[in-house]
Amino acid sequence: MSGTERFRLGTGAGFSADRLDPAVDLVTEGELDAIVFECIGERTLAFGHRDRLSDPAKGYNPLLERRLRAVLPGCIANGTRLITNMGVANPNAAASQAVEVARELGLWGRRIAAVGGDDVTDQITPDTELDEPGLRISDVGRKMVGANAYLGADAILPAFDAEADVVITGRVADPSLFLAPLCHAFGWLPDDWATLGAGTLVGHLMECAAQVTGGYFADPGKKDVDNLAYVGFPIAEVDPDGGAVITKLTRAGGLVSERTVKEQLLYEVHDPNAYLTPDVTADFSQVTLGQAGDHRVRIGGAGGAKRPDHLKVTVAFDGGFLAEAGVSYAGPGAGRRAKLALDILEERMTRLHGSNAPLRLDLIGQNALHAAAGGASIASGASTAGGASAAGGEIDELTDVRVRAALRADSRDMAELLLWEVEALLCCGPAGGGGFRGQITPSVVTHSAYIERDRVQPTLRLVET
């Protein structure tokens, strides 16, 4: 593309478990210059570290191969550059996997780049300060799993200069994945803060995929969305000055409206005047938006100031295990029987087994999500009138209710004990209990820290297929 044309940028994934078919549609029909798959969360990164430690060839997104098989031929055929952080804790291994997939698909002579340098685990010491007053690594009292700095768009640009078709990174700030191809296409300078702010706005609106096209939005009767089952992922048509139109494929389901864009504008934003990324201190406080046709919203007005001097670091620690188990009661008296089950679980876990691990006991359908907000005691199973509209109903009115027990434990044995106690309710608990299910999830705890920029050196490895 030339320097004056619009750049067409798509989102292929907004989180690690995102759908595949909307990405395939975009690659096939979107006439995109680039597509970004954003697939890292704090937990995914920690699990990536754990996977890599047990097998040096792992630690990247488990869906990498499936995603690439589905979209790579279309990307190559249509000249769409693919950028993704699916490298998670091991971008090099992910790139090797990508090379293998490309070769199997007969895509020869293509360049795959691995961008690393975000792993700063070696630089963290027990004395490293965390982003909480007076707290150091050693105070956490848990085993550190890994630490990653958030890289910016500048870490990705060398891969474009090397004409990579696919760029695979580890931890890069989400909007930076989108800003990088714009910087490259339009030649934006690294200290053109206002323009970087505008590009960061585009990235911020695009990074959660369907959340700007009608996902995480529908509220039947209040905010209706057409054909949500086939919600499309977004396209940004970006001008050389950073202004843009957010849209989607015409035939895709979903909605792009001022309302969907407004909600995403503030999603996970705190002070709209200062949205910090490694690239810029973006200012979203004066953002303008306007409907510019069906499912087309024009955005502008973002600004920016100098980027932060330090990079944010996520430090992950082993968090033991989360145990969750449930059993259901229905019909007359269901609420009272479920409440009796909760009392039994509390008695046996804390007094018989002496567990001091945090235990939570809910009645799903009555008080599982919002009851705590009003200040009511969860374990009491009582009505939570103090919580505004938080409570689901009086206990005597419940006729179809599920007991949920959840516990965090350092030992797998204690986690398994909770599942056992809930299952034992089938024969030993209240009448008519059924539908036991239980699961144990390895858990991580994350804290934030900051690191000087010059202590983080992005790396580039290029492989040709």
Place this chain on the structure above:
Amino acid sequence: MKRTVPLRDIAHARAGDKGNRSNVSLFVFDPADYPLIKAQVTAERLKTAFPGLLKGRVQRFELDHLFGLNFVMDQALEGGVNLSLNLDSHGKSWSFLVLGLTVEIDREDMG
């Protein structure tokens, strides 16, 4: 005539999380209702309504030209996604906790 309506009738909202901090954005459907949510849905109102949830500071940012408010709530997620035992450990449903609050409205055309 004054009447009491749930926020959900006049506004929409979205919740996001970072660590143990939650933010809920709130936008009115009709700009005419913006002054009343600005006056009635204050940071203090949220703290009072949800004492069991909001353990820290609540800040409110105003985007007047978009007719929206952004509430940033510290220590609001029962420890956050990594520690909370809440089924909704991200607090994704907190937007509807806010939309369940009521406001007094002085218009007759509200259905």
